[in-house]
Amino acid sequence: QGLIYKENGDPRGKLEGHVWDIDTKNLKEGEIFVKIGHASVNPADFNVIQGVYPAKPEKQKLPGIEEEVWIGGNEGFGVVEKLSENGDLNGLKRGDWVIFSKPQIGTWRSGLICNANDVIKIPNRKESQITPYMASTLQVNPATAYRMLHDFHQLDPKKDVIVQNAANSAVGQAVAQIASRKLKVASINFIRSNAYSEELQKAFDSYSKGDESCKAYLFSYEHLADRNSGLKERIKTILGDRQIKLGLNAVCGQANADMAKLMSTNSTLITYGAMSRQPLTVPAGLIIFQNMAIRGFMMNKWYAQNGLKEREELLKTLV
Amino acid sequence: QGLIYKENGDPRGKLEGHVWDIDTKNLKEGEIFVKIGHASVNPADFNVIQGVYPAKPEKQKLPGIEEEVWIGGNEGFGVVEKLSENGDLNGLKRGDWVIFSKPQIGTWRSGLICNANDVIKIPNRKESQITPYMASTLQVNPATAYRMLHDFHQLDPKKDVIVQNAANSAVGQAVAQIASRKLKVASINFIRSNAYSEELQKAFDSYSKGDESCKAYLFSYEHLADRNSGLKERIKTILGDRQIKLGLNAVCGQANADMAKLMSTNSTLITYGAMSRQPLTVPAGLIIFQNMAIRGFMMNKWYAQNGLKEREELLKTLV
Numbered sequence: 001q002g003l004i005y006k007e008n009g010d011p012r013g014k015l016e017g018h019v020w021d022i023d024t025k026n027l028k029e030g031e032i033f034v035k036i037g038h039a040s041v042n043p044a045d046f047n048v049i050q051g052v053y054p055a056k057p058e059k060q061k062l063p064g065i066e067e068e069v070w071i072g073g074n075e076g077f078g079v080v081e082k083l084s085e086n087g088d089l090n091g092l093k094r095g096d097w098v099i100f101s102k103p104q105i106g107t108w109r110s111g112l113i114c115n116a117n118d119v120i121k122i123p124n125r126k127e128s129q130i131t132p133y134m135a136s137t138l139q140v141n142p143a144t145a146y147r148m149l150h151d152f153h154q155l156d157p158k159k160d161v162i163v164q165n166a167a168n169s170a171v172g173q174a175v176a177q178i179a180s181r182k183l184k185v186a187s188i189n190f191i192r193s194n195a196y197s198e199e200l201q202k203a204f205d206s207y208s209k210g211d212e213s214c215k216a217y218l219f220s221y222e223h224l225a226d227r228n229s230g231l232k233e234r235i236k237t238i239l240g241d242r243q244i245k246l247g248l249n250a251v252c253g254q255a256n257a258d259m260a261k262l263m264s265t266n267s268t269l270i271t272y273g274a275m276s277r278q279p280l281t282v283p284a285g286l287i288i289f290q291n292m293a294i295r296g297f298m299m300n301k302w303y304a305q306n307g308l309k310e311r312e313e314l315l316k317t318l319v
Numbered sequence: 320q321g322l323i324y325k326e327n328g329d330p331r332g333k334l335e336g337h338v339w340d341i342d343t344k345n346l347k348e349g350e351i352f353v354k355i356g357h358a359s360v361n362p363a364d365f366n367v368i369q370g371v372y373p374a375k376p377e378k379q380k381l382p383g384i385e386e387e388v389w390i391g392g393n394e395g396f397g398v399v400e401k402l403s404e405n406g407d408l409n410g411l412k413r414g415d416w417v418i419f420s421k422p423q424i425g426t427w428r429s430g431l432i433c434n435a436n437d438v439i440k441i442p443n444r445k446e447s448q449i450t451p452y453m454a455s456t457l458q459v460n461p462a463t464a465y466r467m468l469h470d471f472h473q474l475d476p477k478k479d480v481i482v483q484n485a486a487n488s489a490v491g492q493a494v495a496q497i498a499s500r501k502l503k504v505a506s507i508n509f510i511r512s513n514a515y516s517e518e519l520q521k522a523f524d525s526y527s528k529g530d531e532s533c534k535a536y537l538f539s540y541e542h543l544a545d546r547n548s549g550l551k552e553r554i555k556t557i558l559g560d561r562q563i564k565l566g567l568n569a570v571c572g573q574a575n576a577d578m579a580k581l582m583s584t585n586s587t588l589i590t591y592g593a594m595s596r597q598p599l600t601v602p603a604g605l606i607i608f609q610n611m612a613i614r615g616f617m618m619n620k621w622y623a624q625n626g627l628k629e630r631e632e633l634l635k636t637l638v
Contacts (some may be wrong), residue, residue, distance in 0.1 A: 054608045252603045276601035281600055283591035284571045287615035289373045294613035296606035 004062070004069045008051025015049065015072060020063040022111060025111060027084035032116050038136035039076035039107035042170075048074070048104065055300050057104035067132045071106030072280050075099070077136035078119070081111070089116040097124040097132075099139055101311055103300055123319055130319050137170065142318050144272060144299045145174035149183065152295060153246045157184040157214060161242045163259055165190040166250035166275055167218065168200055175248060176216040179295025180207035184214040188235060188244070190259060193220035221255040235262060246270070252279030265290040272297040323381070323388045326368025334368065334391060335402025339382040341370055341526060343428060346403035351435050354514055356394035357455035358426035361489075362592075367393070367423065374619050377421035390425030394418070396455035397438070400430070416443040416451070418458055420630055439631055449638050456489065461637050463591060463618045464493035468502065471490040471509055471587045471614060472565045476503040476533060480561045484509040485569035485594055486537065487519055495535040495565060499526035502532040507554060507563070509578060512539035540574040554581060565589070572597030584609040593618040 005014040024033045048055035049072060059068035080096045083089055092098070100107060100118035105118060122128075122135055130138075149155065155162070162179055167189030168174045179185045189204065196218075204216040217238060223229050243264035249256045249275030260269055262280050269292060271280055286292040302310060324333040343352045366372035368391060380518060383431075385540045399415045402408055411417070412599035419426060419436035424437060441454055449457075468474065474481070481498055486508030498504045508523065514536075523535040536557060542548050562583035568575045569592030579588055579601050590599055605611040622630060 185581045223386045257598060271603060273607070279576060279600050279602050280606060281598050282613075283505075283598050284590055287613065288592070288617050289615075291615055291617075291620065293615075294601075294606065296608075296610055296612075298607050301610065307584060 002106070003072045004065075004067050005049055005072065006067060011049040013045050013137055018062065018065065018069075018089065020065075022113060024082050024113065028081065028083055029086050029114065030088060030116050031084045031113055032080055032089065032092060032119070033082040033095075033111060033113050034078035034105060034108060034119065034279065035081045035111045036076050036078045037132045039073045039109075040137040040140070040217070041073075042075065042140050044140075045072060045074055048072075055104055059105060060106070071109055072307050073105050073106055073108030075136065075139050076107030077132045078111075080119075083116075090119075090121070091117055092119070092121060095125075097122050098133065099135055099315070101303070101308060103303060108120065117308070120308070122315060128319050135319075138301055138315060138318055141170035142174040142178075143302075144171050144297065146314065146318060147299065147302055148248055148270050148272065148297050149175060149178055149246075150267050151297075152270060155179075155183050155246065157186075159242055160246065161186045161188060161224050161239055162246045162248065163188045163190070163219065163256055163262055164248035164250075165259055166273065167191050167204075168195045169250060169273075169275075171250065171272070173203065174249075176204055177207050178212075178213045180216050181209075184211070186238070186250070187216045188226060188238065188262070189216055189218050190221050190255065193222045196220065202252060219296055221251075221258065224258045225254070232262075243267075248272065249280075251275045252280045257281045257283060260286055263290075263292060268293045268295060270295050270297050304316045321425070322391045323384075324368055324391065325386060325388050327368065330365050330368040330391075335383065337384065337385075337388075341432060343401050343432065346401065346432065348403055348405050349407060349435050350403045350432055350440070351399055351408065351411060351468050351515070352401040352430060353397035353438065354400045354430045355397045355426060355428060356451045358392045358428075359456040359459070360392075361394065361459050363395055363459075365529060367391075368404055374423050376425060379425070383454055384608075388403045392425055392427035392526050393423050394458050395426030396451045397426075397430075397445065401440075402435075409438075409440070411435055411438070411440060415573060416441050416454065416456055418634070420622070420627060422622060424583075427566070439627070439634055442636060445638050454638075457634060457637055459618055460489035461493040461497075462633060463490050463616065463632045463636060464497055465633065466566055466618065466621055467591065467616050468494060468497055468565075470616075471589055474498075474504045474565065476505075478561055479565065480505045480507060480558055480563050481565045481567065482507045482509070482563050483541065483567035483569075484574055484578055485522075485592065486510050487514045488533045488592075488594075490569065491523065491567075495523055496526050499530075499533045499535050500528075504531070505533050505557070505561070507557065507581070508535055508537050509540050509543060509574065510537065514542045515539065540570075540577065544573070562586075567591065568599075570594045573600065576600045576602060578583050578591050579605055579611070582609075582611065585611075587612045587614060589614050589616050 001019040004018045101120045102118040168191045176187050179187045204218045208215040245267045247269040249271045252274040253276035323337045420439045421437035436540040487510045495506050498506045523537045527534040564586045566588040568590045571593040572595035
């Protein structure tokens, strides 16, 4: 069974459940049958259903429906249940834990037949601390966080502090975690004031394990925009001799413009979302006089541009 | 004599004429006396007087004024009138044509004593087609145009078309000229509709010398913003198989956002001005999905980062 849709539009009106049989008896060479344990839901999944996302899934023919349909879901965790007898199966065996390397494969269903090349084997619970739930959300958000922290600026705990907005998002939390725990770099994290919660504060406090030098600080956009809040002075104190050379933006609009003003000369601002539905807005002086570089990031593109080996390496690092 | 100011502020209130004597009899080692023929006025000069520009000139003590003052002007053309007897004079001799390598040297005066290192010798009228007037405006605007066309994307006449706004500015005209005449690359140039004139149209038409493949097209922001004007289709026809990988922006705001939408995937948008006094505004999708890179350019920074040799080379190329 799975969640399918026949045409693009508002997911609330277009998505429907469907039950069908899968014939796992006659797997073709190189094919495997994967039972899906968890499938994640990302904001981009809704954009795909709406038809406004650049990545388009392929329509498929399913038993019990006349027309070809799309199956929702880009990301998920599964277990290999059955393998074809011949063909190159990438060293997979029954019971292996996998996630999907093929984007938009349609993970919102109980199981699927795919090519052995469409999955990436990950360590199972015995081999690592990962859970099926974590595995199902590994590929988009933590991967985005990891790549943005590594591909644009070589971070140095003694010289660098990072800033980001939408810090309560899955990517945002992963960014602050990876920065504090792995890179030992402090982060200044912005959220809407109504997104504040004690749990979020506790989570952010926990990342640095009491080490002030790599603390994940949490502030609100409203606090930053208010000239009398004293936040800019507070941030100067936090920075000390360190500078903000890397900023991560998933919001755009004014909140991003305010954040960008905290950044130093020769910095890089990465935009990977526009949650405010506003265009990217940056004071021109930062770009002209302070040589700020503005770049974009999209995980799907990275996966498309990098081979299976690079992808496996990234996912192993994340696990 | 020259134009001086004692404090920052509105140039109309702060700039004043002053007449003083220069003692050219006792030049120190390495010093030269340059008589200034032409000094140019750039928009940035006013920002310097206002005190809002990053480049700050040094105050000087002048005969006849108690306090130290600034002298206006960044760029100019001069002739070497007198040289100190000893010291390294960079091969300069009396009568040589020079422009100034030291930024904000204060060119709005009839003559000055400076170090031989503060000038760059240029070919004189006998050696090239350059006039004193052209020489006096060489260093900022044509140099900016040249570097922006060369430092970010390798232009290919068969594959590339460039776009720019503020095309009637000195930089804009130089961009269209260098693109058509030297690089043989077509350009799509935007101006305010009230900046349109027949002379400007004739000038832009003349750049390509009748060669359609490297024509400099002239359109208005208003024309581009109007969905029913048919301009987007017109531009598609102009492009054919070519793409816009390089855009030059001196305006920011909405006019720039509209222009950016014409650009292709993996393109670079360079911002070197903000004539609309708006922040840079770019639809986020261009950055995230189309991997547009946004960079800034400032000629002063380039001069500061490059040695005398690179600077001389650039100016010789421009001459």
